[in-house]
Amino acid sequence: MPELxxxxxxxxxxxxxxxxxxxxxxxxDYPKGFPNAAxxxxxxxxxxxxxxxxxxxxxxxxxxxxxxxxxxxxxxxxQLVFVDNKSRFGAGHPxxxxxxxLPDKSTRVTLSFADGSHLYFNDQRKFGWVKLIPTVEIPNIxxxxxxxxxxxxxxxxxxxxxERFTRRARSSIKAALLDQSVIAGVGNIxxxxxxxxxxxxxxxxVNTITEAEFEQLYIEVRFVMNLSIExxxxxxxxxxxxxGKKGSYMDFARVFRREGLTCSRCDTKVVKLRxxxxxxxxxxxCQQI
DNA sequence: CACTTGACCTGTCCGC
DNA sequence: TGCGGACAGGTCAAGT
Numbered sequence: 001m002p003e004l005x006x007x008x009x010x011x012x013x014x015x016x017x018x019x020x021x022x023x024x025x026x027x028x029d030y031p032k033g034f035p036n037a038a039x040x041x042x043x044x045x046x047x048x049x050x051x052x053x054x055x056x057x058x059x060x061x062x063x064x065x066x067x068x069x070x071x072x073x074x075x076x077x078x079q080l081v082f083v084d085n086k087s088r089f090g091a092g093h094p095x096x097x098x099x100x101x102l103p104d105k106s107t108r109v110t111l112s113f114a115d116g117s118h119l120y121f122n123d124q125r126k127f128g129w130v131k132l133i134p135t136v137e138i139p140n141i142x143x144x145x146x147x148x149x150x151x152x153x154x155x156x157x158x159x160x161x162x163e164r165f166t167r168r169a170r171s172s173i174k175a176a177l178l179d180q181s182v183i184a185g186v187g188n189i190x191x192x193x194x195x196x197x198x199x200x201x202x203x204x205x206v207n208t209i210t211e212a213e214f215e216q217l218y219i220e221v222r223f224v225m226n227l228s229i230e231x232x233x234x235x236x237x238x239x240x241x242x243x244g245k246k247g248s249y250m251d252f253a254r255v256f257r258r259e260g261l262t263c264s265r266c267d268t269k270v271v272k273l274r275x276x277x278x279x280x281x282x283x284x285x286c287q288q289i
Numbered sequence: 290c291a292c293t294t295g296a297c298c299t300g301t302c303c304g305c
Numbered sequence: 306t307g308c309g310g311a312c313a314g315g316t317c318a319a320g321t
Contacts, residue, residue, distance in 0.1 A: 003314060032297095058315075075315050077299080106299090125298045127315065143316085171292060180316080187314055236314055237301090277294070279312075 002058060002074045004152075004185025005228035006239050006247065010080055011055040013242025014062070014119075017082040018050045022114040023064075028130075030108040033123065036132040044068040045132055057147045057184035061138060069135045077106075077238045078121065078128030085116030090244020099244050124238060146181045151221050161221075162214040165206050173209055174202035175276035177221075186221060189234050189249075189256045192281045194220040196255045196263075201287040202275040227252060255281040 002010070023045055028034040036045075048064040055061065060080065062070040072080065081090045081102060088101040102120045103110055109121035109130050121130055138144060148164055149156055164183055168176035176182050177191040186194070195202050197220030200213055209217075233239060233247030236257065240246055250257065254264060259272040263283035273280050 006314075073315080075297095076313070123298095124300070125313085127297065168291075175292080178315085189314060234314075239314070 002078070002233070002239055003187030003190055004055075004058060005190070005225050005249065006233035006241075007055050007058050007060060007074065007185075008229050009233045009241050009247060010074075011053055011060055014060070014080060014082065015053040017242055018062075018113075018119060019053065020049055020051075021117065022049045023047065023111055024114040025112040026110070027112075028109040030126070033108050033121075033126060033129045034131075035129070040068075040132055045070075056144065057150070057180055058187070059143070063135055067135055068132055069138060071131045071133050071138060071141070072121070073128050075123070075125070075127035075129075077124040079106075079123070079238065079240050079244075080242060081120050081122065081240060081244045082242050083118045083120065090240070090242075099240055143180075148179075148181050148183045151183050151185060152225055158215050158218045161218040162211065165209075165214070169205075169207040171206060172203050172276055173200060173206055173217075174278070174280060176206050178276060178278070183221070185225070188278050188280075189236065189253070190221065190224050190228065192256045193224040193254060196220075196281075196283060196287060197223060199286050201289050202280050202282060203289060255283060257281065 026041055026045055044066040045064065045068065048066040050062060051065050052063040053060065054063065058073065060072040062072065081099065083090060083102055090099065106122040106124045107120050108123050111119040149160065165176050168179060168182060174191050174195065177186045194217060198213060198216040200209065200217060228234060228249040231247055231249040231252060232241060234249040235246035236250060255270050258270045259281060261270055262268065263270055263286060266283065266285045268283050268285035270281055271284055273282065
């Protein structure tokens with residue numbers, strides 16, 4: 001599911017909702033997605049307080065007073081929803097969460113806080129995971145060692161952006177955009193949206209992209225990500241924020257999931273094709289090979 | 290190394 | 306209404 005804007009939205013919600021809460025109990029019957037030794041859970045999670053919530057790429061980092069952190073990847077369908085001690089629903093909806101009462105059949109991990117509130121990790125497809133790791137060890141995780149720079153950081157320049165792609169010179173620009181070791185946080189939605197913005201066909205090889213096109217792509221990646229954060233992310237199917245609410249970026253999407261509808265620049269119909277093994281949406285007039 | 294493809298899962302949608 | 310197949314926001318381990 002979530003790409004950088006969705007994970008950032010969840011991060012901001014959790015930052016507001018769970019800091020300083022004390023973990024009283026944890027339950028999970030899904031060792032594959034919660035592969036933590038019972039002794040570590042007992043020693044470093046139970047009784048610890050949440051001290052911070054951070055994000056790196058599409059990974060959430062929930063820091064604990066024990067010196068450990070919960071490292072969470074939502075993958076395609078993961079959700080982290082906080083429910084207060086007055087209901088079984090996410091806090092964001094007057095009549096309860098948009099995803100129904102929790103826990104439900106997709107609940108993989110439940111954190112119970114000392115004040116009676118809960119944090120649920122739901123994941124329909126079971127690709128996601130929650131790992132308890134010493135906070136200082138996080139930079140040593142293979143993924144963290146490989147992952148590229150954060151594209152929304154103020155000091156990230158167009159030149160750095162372009163130079164990151166040299167390692168993928170002979171792959172399609174879409175495959176390179178999706179490669180987390182090139183740039184952090186871009187996924188299928190924002191790759192399509194940014195390539196439309198820059199008028200670049202997703203199948204174009206990296207080594208055919210001009211400097212001017214890279215410059216425009218840099219601008220568009222940052223534009224669509226910032227806009228999406230402002231809109232609370234994209235709810236294509238499953239995504240909800242920390243309160244169980246949907247994001248509205250899809251109302252502003254220019255090509256993603258808009259096949260058969262017209263391009264806002266030229267009135268040509270958006271088409272769907274397959275690039276880099278992923279469903280891909282383009283305007284065939286604006287984005288030519 | 291760089292690059293592509295299949296696998297991991299459950300659920301939904303579409304055509305027959 | 307049922308059934309098979311394709312497909313879904315991501316990432317890895319294999320393969321070439």
